[in-house]
Amino acid sequence: MNPDIARLTARTLLGQRRTILVVLLALLPVAIALLYRFAAPADADPERFAARALLGGIVTTTILPLVTLIFATGAFGQDIEDGTAVYLLATPVPRRDIVLARFLVAWAASLAALLPAAVAAGLIVLGGSGPGIVAGFAVGIAAGSFVYAAAFTWLSIATSRALVAGLLYVFLWEGTLSGLFSGIRFLSIRQYATGIAGAFFDLPASVFQPRLEPAPAAVLAALAAALMLLLAVRRLQRWEAGEAA
């Protein structure tokens, strides 16, 4: 990884107005958890709520992909769009290093926004019980964010409409179509994340049932991330000036 490009990417992300929106979005689970804590009925099941509705629900299905999408497209898309990418590309730095630096910063930024809020939300809902659930989703979110960041980094280089393409993937492919065709779980980053999270706790199937076992989920996540990064590097090697102009 090239530290200069990583620093530049971090400053790019910190300077963007949408970063504030992302942080607010990432804090949403904490607000929901507090609401649950103070307004849930007495017979509510915290484990069920944490695993199904909060961490396995809104966090994994919506907040995780959105936060990572915004950071990954912010890390790369901007440069490609306004032409400043030329200043990085007109240097002998290998394209692989440029992609890795941007990807890792986007991933790190996503983790920084997602993990503390998700862990805090889980702890607020569960209190001291079910520590495996919080740890499991922390790992699942980290893994999911890794694969999403790789995929959205590739999208940012491949298309000037990466944000739209990313939203379509998250909400149409993973959100709608995966419910209709069970085979899609093999091509769903969300299912990799929940599959990996499921390795850390044991809940009844009626409460939480990942569609992928942990081992295949981890293998598929690793393969998908590697493939996306490879595609991103190849795409950047063939990037032409004026493509997004």
Add this chain to the structure above:
Amino acid sequence: MSGGSPPAIELRGVSRWYGNVVAVNDVSFEVGPGVTGLLGPNGAGKSTILHMAAGFLRPSAGDVRILGEPAWRNPGIYRRLGLVPEREAVYGFLTGREFVELAARLHRLPDPAAAAERAIALVDMDAAAGRPCGTYSKGMKQRIKIAAALVHDPQVLILDEPFNGADPRQRLHLMDLFRRMAAEGRAILYSSHILEEVERLADTVLVIVAGRLAASGDYRQIRALMTDRPHAFTVRSSDDRALAARLLAEPAIRGVAFDDGRLEVRADGLLAAARALPAAARAAGVTLYEVRPTDESLESVFAYLVRR
């Protein structure tokens, strides 16, 4: 090229098309040490040629080389090549100094800070180097981009419309800088759609019109071609009809016509007209009030060069 060393920039039968649109059509040229101007009207294909030369656009056909190495998909060439793109965008949150130093670091220079200071001084940006690039004027952005492209002291420099936004003083300063760099043996290729910018700086000129190389060579020869082309003027005088009759006797005058009551004169060339018009006026006893060229646009000059 002398001594068998490869040309700084070499295009061989290079074409580039986008779908059915041909942006650059079978262009071949070599650029050696010195300043070479790529001249042509807007949309002629100058930027496409420069992007291909700089390795940022794949030629649809032909071969592009920098110092003997392929330009496309070869980041190694940037060790010896500097590029100043036309687009204005720079990292607005970085100061000028940080921007140039970033370029120095990416080139893995041994002392990036010193290299950045040197390059900033070259473009006369010392005073503003501590300000964020986002606060710069167009001309300042242009100069800081040039500093970033010069920071690793490249042998070949490619600049797309480098004088855009520069005020006359900055323009002279940059021209002086490019001349000095060329005198040190570097090859500089820059594009412009402004004749005077090329006239004042370039030793060699490549004229691009509608994606084709219309003329190339020493600037003075091309300037002569441009000067000697047929010119048209509208003329106002104390007696247009008497002047028209007398002008027809001048060998350098190709024809006269009256359009809407105005006398239009076509001459063989600018200098020929400059001699024939006053001579004819004197002989006819007519006073010339106004002589106005009607087709001095760059496009018409280029169109003439293409027809040749």
